[in-house]
Amino acid sequence: MDYKGYIAECISKALNDDLDKVLGLLSVPPNENMGDVAFPCFSYAKQFRKAPAMIAQEVLERIKSDSDFDEKIIAKMEVAGGYLNFFLNRNEFISSVVSDVVEKGVDFARSDEGNNKKVIVEFSSPNIAKPFHIGHLFSTSLGNSIEKIYSYLGYDTVKINHLGDWGTQFGKLISAYKRWGVDEDILKDPINELLKIYVKFHQKAEENPSLEDEARMYFKKLEDGDEEIVRLWKFFVEVSMKEFSRVYNMLNISFDSYAGESFYQDKMPEVIEMLEEKGLLEDSEGARVVTFGDMPPCIIIKKDGTTIYATRDIAAAIYRKRHYDFHKNIYVVGLPQTLHFKQVFGVVDKMGFGWADDCVHVGFGTVRFPDKKLSTRHGDVVFLEDVLNESIAKTREIIENSSTTKEIENVDEVATKVGIGAILFTFLRNARERDIVFTWEDILDFEGESGPYVQYSYARGKSILRKAEEQNIEYRGAKLDVLDSQEEFALVKLIKDFPEAIRNAANKYEPSIVTRHIVDVAQAFNKFYNSCSILKAEEDVMKARLNIVEASCICIKTGLNLLGIEEVEKM
RNA sequence: GUGCCUAUAGCUCAGCAGGAUAGAGCAACGGCCUUCUAAGCCGUGGGUCAGGGGUUCGAAUCCCUUUAGGCACGCCA
Numbered sequence: 001m002d003y004k005g006y007i008a009e010c011i012s013k014a015l016n017d018d019l020d021k022v023l024g025l026l027s028v029p030p031n032e033n034m035g036d037v038a039f040p041c042f043s044y045a046k047q048f049r050k051a052p053a054m055i056a057q058e059v060l061e062r063i064k065s066d067s068d069f070d071e072k073i074i075a076k077m078e079v080a081g082g083y084l085n086f087f088l089n090r091n092e093f094i095s096s097v098v099s100d101v102v103e104k105g106v107d108f109a110r111s112d113e114g115n116n117k118k119v120i121v122e123f124s125s126p127n128i129a130k131p132f133h134i135g136h137l138f139s140t141s142l143g144n145s146i147e148k149i150y151s152y153l154g155y156d157t158v159k160i161n162h163l164g165d166w167g168t169q170f171g172k173l174i175s176a177y178k179r180w181g182v183d184e185d186i187l188k189d190p191i192n193e194l195l196k197i198y199v200k201f202h203q204k205a206e207e208n209p210s211l212e213d214e215a216r217m218y219f220k221k222l223e224d225g226d227e228e229i230v231r232l233w234k235f236f237v238e239v240s241m242k243e244f245s246r247v248y249n250m251l252n253i254s255f256d257s258y259a260g261e262s263f264y265q266d267k268m269p270e271v272i273e274m275l276e277e278k279g280l281l282e283d284s285e286g287a288r289v290v291t292f293g294d295m296p297p298c299i300i301i302k303k304d305g306t307t308i309y310a311t312r313d314i315a316a317a318i319y320r321k322r323h324y325d326f327h328k329n330i331y332v333v334g335l336p337q338t339l340h341f342k343q344v345f346g347v348v349d350k351m352g353f354g355w356a357d358d359c360v361h362v363g364f365g366t367v368r369f370p371d372k373k374l375s376t377r378h379g380d381v382v383f384l385e386d387v388l389n390e391s392i393a394k395t396r397e398i399i400e401n402s403s404t405t406k407e408i409e410n411v412d413e414v415a416t417k418v419g420i421g422a423i424l425f426t427f428l429r430n431a432r433e434r435d436i437v438f439t440w441e442d443i444l445d446f447e448g449e450s451g452p453y454v455q456y457s458y459a460r461g462k463s464i465l466r467k468a469e470e471q472n473i474e475y476r477g478a479k480l481d482v483l484d485s486q487e488e489f490a491l492v493k494l495i496k497d498f499p500e501a502i503r504n505a506a507n508k509y510e511p512s513i514v515t516r517h518i519v520d521v522a523q524a525f526n527k528f529y530n531s532c533s534i535l536k537a538e539e540d541v542m543k544a545r546l547n548i549v550e551a552s553c554i555c556i557k558t559g560l561n562l563l564g565i566e567e568v569e570k571m
Numbered sequence: 572g573u574g575c576c577u578a579u580a581g582c583u584c585a586g587c588a589g590g591a592u593a594g595a596g597c598a599a600c601g602g603c604c605u606u607c608u609a610a611g612c613c614g615u616g617g618g619u620c621a622g623g624g625g626u627u628c629g630a631a632u633c634c635c636u637u638u639a640g641g642c643a644c645g646c647c648a
Binding site for chain 1: 575
């Protein structure tokens with residue numbers, strides 16, 4: 001049942017005004033005892049030359065006298081100031097929402113509005129031969145969640161890990177390797193050892209800038225396919241991927257494609273040719289660029305003849321359009337690259353590809369330390385794997401010290417799911433464009449608006465449902481219209497609103513909207529849990545409440561899963 | 572210098588296609604475990620929504636401006 005829609009219909013009939021316009025005006029009163037849905041009449045004052053309150057009163061009367069008016073849906077209407085407030089019939093509302101959710105399960109908010117249209121999500125994209133650090137979790141968690149949200153809404157999604165496996169940095173790495181690399185050490189601890197020589201390169205290059213030229217020379221060799229250099233490059237890629245997949249396994253994240261930058265190596269000449277043909281390339285200080293009227297030029301070929309990341313991104317976009325024929329091509333990449341993507345999409349647009357408008361850069365903030373910025377080049381890194389392990393360890397400790405935790409058969413599994421969920425949750429809680437200041441204290445805070453809080457609410461609910469099952473209580477299909485308390489109503493309203501939150505999150509590429517919503521649901525659930533006894537209630541009420549518990553669990557689980565977080569049955 | 576972003580409680584943040592008394596969490600203080608998991612719940616205190624103009628019946632929300640931060644602005648990605 002679409003309650004808002006029904007109310008809008010009543011009003012639009014009474015006012016003889018456009019349904020969508022009325023729907024857009026509907027809001028929620030600031031206070032529960034003022035009603036559930038509010039219709040502000042101010043905007044009609046001029047048109048009708050009447051005071052808003054008077055208009056509200058007239059609308060109220062017309063709706064009431066309409067023969068179609070259904071008192072089973074709207075229990076009461078009230079004029080308050082210039083608002084017409086609607087009170088829903090709680091029994092009816094709770095009953096219909098809860099039975100629907102329980103019947104459909106985790107698919108209750110699913111939709112097919114995506115119509116199987118192809119949506120590409122490029123995310124994570126770590127750099128080969130560099131550590132997978134805490135900063136990478138932003139793109140990784142966001143992209144993973146965005147993909148799940150779109151998939152849930154019926155889109156056909158493709159997850160692409162655009163590996164940073166090409167570029168001048170490899171020239172630097174190879175130069176460093178040739179100078180200081182020791183195979184034995186590298187094989188023992190690849191990423192750390194490669195990082196060490198990479199850092200050393202930057203230190204030495206500060207004193208001796210000619211090292212940069214050497215690095216460029218090696219990258220040129222790599223692009224030209226020099227056998228020895230390519231072999232080295234392959235070695236770096238191989239050892240890095242092994243490390244990365246360990247982290248992806250912990251996070252339970254997978255990809256449909258690992259086509260990174262190197263994949264587009266042989267696809268660039270054609271792009272350059274196309275650009276040349278369309279007369280878009282200009283000479284500028286020895287380089288070949290595409291210029292714009294309203295932003296800085298985009299370099300396509302550097303003066304040493306090699307390509308640059310913009311060239312690869314353009315080639316990648318064209319390849320993806322051909323290969324996937326996407327409806328939408330999403331890049332989950334940090335905010336500092338905003339201009340870069342504007343330029344890349346701008347070039348694609350200039351090439352005459354209308355689908356440039358279907359490419360979207362989803363930016364996000366920076367993970368910072370309280371004092372400084374995270375910088376791989378200086379070697380101050382917090383490894384993601386360390387953070388995850390620390391969080392798991394802390395979770396285990398809490399489980400062991402808890403007086404209320406039930407006996408858990410699979411402590412490791414629970415600690416892993418809760419510990420990792422806590423970290424993911426932290427990254428998906430706030431608007432993505434905000435920076436995250438990393439402190440161990442904050443990231444391991446498991447109280448309040450946190451992943452464990454939400455998982456805990458779920459586990460509490462499931463605990464009750466288990467008990468009901470053990471006692472052979474058959475609550476499914478029970479009469480539900482016996483409930484109308486404030487706590488129950490508030491909780492069910494939030495569950496009812498969940499699908500809209502998901503749609504909202506998709507439109508804004510903002511998983512935090514889902515995160516916030518399930519925190520609200522969990523809060524409402526805990527209030528309900530604390531104020532209404534369930535298994536000890538009178539039979540009708542008990543059975544009805546068990547249905548609310550199940551609906552709450554379904555909603556919370558669905559939300560967590562859309563964030564890439566797993567629920568636990570006990571904790 | 573040019574462009575983009577941000578500024579809301581002591582701290583971290585919601586709210587921002589304008590709407591009624593600006594909300595959470597953390598921290599502080601005071602309560603609640605003989606009853607379904609206290610990783611919980613209830614309560615108290617805490618605000619010049621950065622400053623100033625404007626639009627509007629109505630502004631944290633829209634426009635202008637000042638200030639303070641951040642980021643980006645060609646051969647890294």
